[in-house]
Amino acid sequence: GNSVTQMEGPVTLSEEAFLTINCTYTATGYPSLFWYVQYPGEGLQLLLKATKADDKGSNKGFEATYRKETTSFHLEKGSVQVSDSAVYFCALYDSGTYKYIFGTGTRLKVLA
Amino acid sequence: NAGVTQTPKFRVLKTGQSMTLLCAQDMNHEYMYWYRQDPGMGLRLIHYSVGEGTTAKGEVPDGYNVSRLKKQNFLLGLESAAPSQTSVYFCASMAQFTGELFFGEGSRLTVL
Numbered sequence: 201g202n203s204v205t206q207m208e209g210p211v212t213l214s215e216e217a218f219l220t221i222n223c224t225y226t227a228t229g230y231p232s233l234f235w236y237v238q239y240p241g242e243g244l245q246l247l248l249k250a251t252k253a254d255d256k257g258s259n260k261g262f263e264a265t266y267r268k269e270t271t272s273f274h275l276e277k278g279s280v281q282v283s284d285s286a287v288y289f290c291a292l293y294d295s296g297t298y299k300y301i302f303g304t305g306t307r308l309k310v311l312a
Numbered sequence: 313n314a315g316v317t318q319t320p321k322f323r324v325l326k327t328g329q330s331m332t333l334l335c336a337q338d339m340n341h342e343y344m345y346w347y348r349q350d351p352g353m354g355l356r357l358i359h360y361s362v363g364e365g366t367t368a369k370g371e372v373p374d375g376y377n378v379s380r381l382k383k384q385n386f387l388l389g390l391e392s393a394a395p396s397q398t399s400v401y402f403c404a405s406m407a408q409f410t411g412e413l414f415f416g417e418g419s420r421l422t423v424l
Binding site for chain 1: 316343345347352353354355356357360362368370371402404406410411412413415416417418
């Protein structure tokens with residue numbers, strides 16, 4: 201079946217540091233890939249997406265590239281801010297089964 | 313500007329009691345999903361629906377039932393609550409064209 205694996209957290213960084221959160225997936229077909237962010241006490245909201253191999257999703261300084269050869273979709277940001285502190289979820293959508301599967305989430309804490 | 317609305321937001325149950333969580337969306341989306349969020353487990357898919365009158369099992373469906381009698385509503389039922397069902401429950405609906413999930417604010421359920 202489909203699955204998503206994320207790096208364990210929490211991740212603690214100083215402001216302006218470089219961020220990488222690893223995400224790999226297992227899927228039988230060609231899923232769409234997403235990163236969602238959850239701020240305290242809220243539901244998840246879409247951060248970025250990629251729908252096919254080699255696509256790069258980007259938003260608010262965050263980027264992720266759909267790598268079919270390594271089945272990965274790692275999230276990166278060149279310079280994090282305190283306001284980026286949140287939980288980040290990698291997810292895939294399988295249009296064959298209509299299932300939308302999430303990873304376990306990675307908590308990011310950015311210190312001033 | 314409602315989007316996805318979940319009720320109730322908080323509930324405490326005793327073991328063996330039943331209850332229903334209601335999810336309502338006003339975006340005319342076909343696809344709707346119920347997840348539970350537990351520490352260290354991320355979001356796990358309970359049940360989902362791809363249209364009015366249809367439902368399907370997700371990753372952790374045992375102990376839950378769902379109904380989608382109207383397109384805008386997706387109900388999650390617990391017939392006989394157990395402490396293992398203590399969790400935060402999220403409902404989401406999907407914009408099919410973009411693949412983006414829109415989440416409710418969550419419902420925190422405690423089973424004593």
